[in-house]
Amino acid sequence: MKIAVIKEIYPGETRVALIPANVSKLTQAGLTIAVERGAGEAAGFDDERYVEAGAVIAADRTEALKDAEVVLTHHGRGDELDALLPHLTRGQTLVAMMDPLAGPQAAQKLADAGINGVALELVPRITRAQAMDVLSSNATIAGYKAALLGATHSHQLFPMMMTAAGTLKPARVFIMGVGVAGLQACATAKRLGAVVEAYDIRPAAREQILSVGARPVELNIEAEDTETSGGYAKEQSAEFIAKQQQAMADVLAQQDVVITTAAIPGRKAPVLITEAQLMQMKPGAVIIDLAAETGGNCELTEAGQTVIHHGVTIIGPKNFAATVPNHASQMFGTNLTNLLMLMAKEGKINWDFEDEIIRDVTVSKDGEVVNPRLRELLGLP
Amino acid sequence: MKIAVIKEIYPGETRVALIPANVSKLTQAGLTIAVERGAGEAAGFDDERYVEAGAVIAADRTEALKDAEVVLTHHGRGDELDALLPHLTRGQTLVAMMDPLAGPQAAQKLADAGINGVALELVPRITRAQAMDVLSSNATIAGYKAALLGATHSHQLFPMMMTAAGTLKPARVFIMGVGVAGLQACATAKRLGAVVEAYDIRPAAREQILSVGARPVELNIEAEDTETSGGYAKEQSAEFIAKQQQAMADVLAQQDVVITTAAIPGRKAPVLITEAQLMQMKPGAVIIDLAAETGGNCELTEAGQTVIHHGVTIIGPKNFAATVPNHASQMFGTNLTNLLMLMAKEGKINWDFEDEIIRDVTVSKDGEVVNPRLRELLGLP
Known part of the structure; x- marks a missing residue:
C-alpha cells in the first residue's frame, strides 16, 4: 500500500505530514511511503533523511500521487482542496485537516470525486484516540506560542526581577478558556515567571488550572451543563455570556496580557472580550486571541493581524502551529x-465502522458523505 | 532646582526618562520635576499619575526646558542631540545615553554649546554605582528579550514535552558572551526549558554560567588577560579570534538558537560567527545578535533587520530595551x-570631581570636553 506525502499547498506552510522517524515506523509495518521532493525541507527534514528512513522520493506531486492508496497533507479544504482534487483519482483516500463541521462542503466535494475522506478534526476524544488527536497537538503548540507572543509584546518583563535598579513586579497574565491550549499557555507563562490566573466555564477546569501553578478566577455566576460528553465547553445562552462578560471586565482591567482560547467546534467563537470591556483595560495591555480564525474571542480581533485599539494590542494569529514547523511536523506526523x-490492515485501508475512531473520522466513502453529523449539516437524508 | 523630562525625540521610542515613582522620590528630596505633556504615555504612565507624584506637566518641550537646570532623555546623540540642542541654553545639564566612546563628537557639540553633558554609559563599574548603571539595566532586558525572540522564531519548542504525540526533545540554545545580557538570556532560555550552553572568553564566566543552570562550553584554546579592570571582556588578537572561530564551528552546528552578546565599549563588535561557520549550522536555526547596533557578532547581521541565509534566520534587534517600555522606563528612571x-546638593548640581562617579560621567563642563578618554579620542590636548 502506497502512502503519498505531498509538499504542502497552503501559502507559507512550513510543515510536512510525516517526518523521517514516522516513515521508518510505517515502512517497517509494510507500507510504501512516497515523499514529494523537498516536502520536509522547511521543517528541517531533507530528502536524504527520508530516503534513509525508507521512503521513495517522488520528483513532483503527480509522481507522488500516482497509484497511492492514501494521500497525506495538512490542509484538505478550501483553495488547497480545490487545487488538489484534479490530481486525485477515484478510490484514493485523503487524510487531512478539513474543518468539516464549519465547512461540510469539503466532504461533499470528496464524495462527488469518489475520494474517501478522513478528517483529522473528527478523531473522537477517547483515551484510545489521544495519540491520533491532531487538534490537541496543535493546541499544545498554540498555547505555548501564545504565551511567548504575549511576553514578546508585553510592556513588562514576565518574571519578578530584583535588580540594582529596583524590584520589577512580575507581569499579570490571564488565560480565558483552559483546554489543552489554555493549560499550555498557563504553564508557559508560569515558567517565564508571570503571575498567572485563568478562567473556564467548566468547573472541572479548576483542578487543571491549579495543577499548572495558576490561580483559578471565580466569577460567582452559576453555570450548569457546561461540558459536552466529548469534553468540549458547551455553548452557553446569550444571557449567561452577557453576565459573564460583565463580571469579567474587572478582572480584565488588572491584566498585562490576556490569552483567549475559547472555541466551539464548527461554530463561530464566542465573544469573551467586548469593545466596552477592552476600553477598561490598561493601556499597553496585550490580547492574544487564539480563536482568531473562527471569528475571535475579542470583538476587535482581526485574523492574521495586529490591531491596536485604545492602547491595547490585539493579536490574532493564523495557522499558528506552522510557526514551529519542526516540532509541529513531528507531532502531526x-x-x-x-x-x-x-486503519491499515494487510496492505489496505480497513474501513471497519465498528471501530469508533475509524467511523468518526471518515467523512466520505465510495461516493457518499457517510458521517451522520455532516449529512445533517449538508441537509442530506 | 528644576529637572525637565522631555517626550523622547527618537523615532518610535516608547520609554520615558522618569516614572511617577521616581518623581515622588526626587520631589521629596526638594527637586522640581517638569514633565512634558504625554511623555510617559507610551510606557503606560499618564500625566495624572505624574501630577499625583508631584510633577508639573509642561505643555510642550519649550515650557519643560525653560529654566531647567537638568534635562533628562534617553537619546543624547546623533539626530536626537541635533534636534534638542537649539532648545537648550548655556549652563544647562543634559543627562542621557550618548555612546561617547564611539561618538565623542556629541561631547564636543555639548561643550561648544556650553551644555554640561552627563553620559550614562560612563557610570563606572564599581559597587557603589551599580544602582546607576543604565547599561546593566538595558542588558538585563536585552538578554531576556533575546531568549524570547529566539524561542519565537525557533522551529522547535524550547521545553521537552511528553505528549500523546510522542516526546519532543528540548531545543538547544547557545549563548556567546556571558555578561549581564548573556546571563539573563541563559536564565530565560533555561526557564523555558531549553538545553542551554554558554561560552565566554573570560574564565571567570564559568561559575556565572553554572549559577543560572547552563553548561559552560570549553574550547581548549588558551587565552590570557581576557578581562579589563572594569569587568568587560578585553579585545583579543586576530589570531586568537581566528582559532576561537574555528573551534566554535562544531559547537554552532549543533544549536537550534544562538544568542550573541559580545561588545567592546566604543569599538566595532567582534565577529564571532563568520559566513563559513553559519553555512555549517542547521537549516532552521536562529541567531539573535545583540551586538547588531555596533556592527554585529555575526558577519551577516543587519541592524534592525531579519536576514535568512542558508536556511538560518539572523535577527539584529535595534533599541531593544524600548520593546519593554514600562519596565525599561522603571529601570532607567x-x-x-x-x-x-x-549629584544634586542644596538645589544645585554638585560637580565634585573627587567623586569617581561624577568625574567619570561628566563629558563636558563649562564649554570644555572634560573627560580625559574623550579628549584623547577627539585629539584634544
Whole structure:
C-alpha cells in the first residue's frame, strides 16, 4: 500500500505530514511511503533523511500521487482542496485537516470525486484516540506560542526581577478558556515567571488550572451543563455570556496580557472580550486571541493581524502551529502514523465502522458523505 | 532646582526618562520635576499619575526646558542631540545615553554649546554605582528579550514535552558572551526549558554560567588577560579570534538558537560567527545578535533587520530595551534617580570631581570636553 506525502499547498506552510522517524515506523509495518521532493525541507527534514528512513522520493506531486492508496497533507479544504482534487483519482483516500463541521462542503466535494475522506478534526476524544488527536497537538503548540507572543509584546518583563535598579513586579497574565491550549499557555507563562490566573466555564477546569501553578478566577455566576460528553465547553445562552462578560471586565482591567482560547467546534467563537470591556483595560495591555480564525474571542480581533485599539494590542494569529514547523511536523506526523497503524490492515485501508475512531473520522466513502453529523449539516437524508 | 523630562525625540521610542515613582522620590528630596505633556504615555504612565507624584506637566518641550537646570532623555546623540540642542541654553545639564566612546563628537557639540553633558554609559563599574548603571539595566532586558525572540522564531519548542504525540526533545540554545545580557538570556532560555550552553572568553564566566543552570562550553584554546579592570571582556588578537572561530564551528552546528552578546565599549563588535561557520549550522536555526547596533557578532547581521541565509534566520534587534517600555522606563528612571540623588546638593548640581562617579560621567563642563578618554579620542590636548 502506497502512502503519498505531498509538499504542502497552503501559502507559507512550513510543515510536512510525516517526518523521517514516522516513515521508518510505517515502512517497517509494510507500507510504501512516497515523499514529494523537498516536502520536509522547511521543517528541517531533507530528502536524504527520508530516503534513509525508507521512503521513495517522488520528483513532483503527480509522481507522488500516482497509484497511492492514501494521500497525506495538512490542509484538505478550501483553495488547497480545490487545487488538489484534479490530481486525485477515484478510490484514493485523503487524510487531512478539513474543518468539516464549519465547512461540510469539503466532504461533499470528496464524495462527488469518489475520494474517501478522513478528517483529522473528527478523531473522537477517547483515551484510545489521544495519540491520533491532531487538534490537541496543535493546541499544545498554540498555547505555548501564545504565551511567548504575549511576553514578546508585553510592556513588562514576565518574571519578578530584583535588580540594582529596583524590584520589577512580575507581569499579570490571564488565560480565558483552559483546554489543552489554555493549560499550555498557563504553564508557559508560569515558567517565564508571570503571575498567572485563568478562567473556564467548566468547573472541572479548576483542578487543571491549579495543577499548572495558576490561580483559578471565580466569577460567582452559576453555570450548569457546561461540558459536552466529548469534553468540549458547551455553548452557553446569550444571557449567561452577557453576565459573564460583565463580571469579567474587572478582572480584565488588572491584566498585562490576556490569552483567549475559547472555541466551539464548527461554530463561530464566542465573544469573551467586548469593545466596552477592552476600553477598561490598561493601556499597553496585550490580547492574544487564539480563536482568531473562527471569528475571535475579542470583538476587535482581526485574523492574521495586529490591531491596536485604545492602547491595547490585539493579536490574532493564523495557522499558528506552522510557526514551529519542526516540532509541529513531528507531532502531526506521529498522530497520522498512529491513525494509519490503526486503519491499515494487510496492505489496505480497513474501513471497519465498528471501530469508533475509524467511523468518526471518515467523512466520505465510495461516493457518499457517510458521517451522520455532516449529512445533517449538508441537509442530506 | 528644576529637572525637565522631555517626550523622547527618537523615532518610535516608547520609554520615558522618569516614572511617577521616581518623581515622588526626587520631589521629596526638594527637586522640581517638569514633565512634558504625554511623555510617559507610551510606557503606560499618564500625566495624572505624574501630577499625583508631584510633577508639573509642561505643555510642550519649550515650557519643560525653560529654566531647567537638568534635562533628562534617553537619546543624547546623533539626530536626537541635533534636534534638542537649539532648545537648550548655556549652563544647562543634559543627562542621557550618548555612546561617547564611539561618538565623542556629541561631547564636543555639548561643550561648544556650553551644555554640561552627563553620559550614562560612563557610570563606572564599581559597587557603589551599580544602582546607576543604565547599561546593566538595558542588558538585563536585552538578554531576556533575546531568549524570547529566539524561542519565537525557533522551529522547535524550547521545553521537552511528553505528549500523546510522542516526546519532543528540548531545543538547544547557545549563548556567546556571558555578561549581564548573556546571563539573563541563559536564565530565560533555561526557564523555558531549553538545553542551554554558554561560552565566554573570560574564565571567570564559568561559575556565572553554572549559577543560572547552563553548561559552560570549553574550547581548549588558551587565552590570557581576557578581562579589563572594569569587568568587560578585553579585545583579543586576530589570531586568537581566528582559532576561537574555528573551534566554535562544531559547537554552532549543533544549536537550534544562538544568542550573541559580545561588545567592546566604543569599538566595532567582534565577529564571532563568520559566513563559513553559519553555512555549517542547521537549516532552521536562529541567531539573535545583540551586538547588531555596533556592527554585529555575526558577519551577516543587519541592524534592525531579519536576514535568512542558508536556511538560518539572523535577527539584529535595534533599541531593544524600548520593546519593554514600562519596565525599561522603571529601570532607567531608577538609575537616573539614584544618580541625581548623588549629584544634586542644596538645589544645585554638585560637580565634585573627587567623586569617581561624577568625574567619570561628566563629558563636558563649562564649554570644555572634560573627560580625559574623550579628549584623547577627539585629539584634544
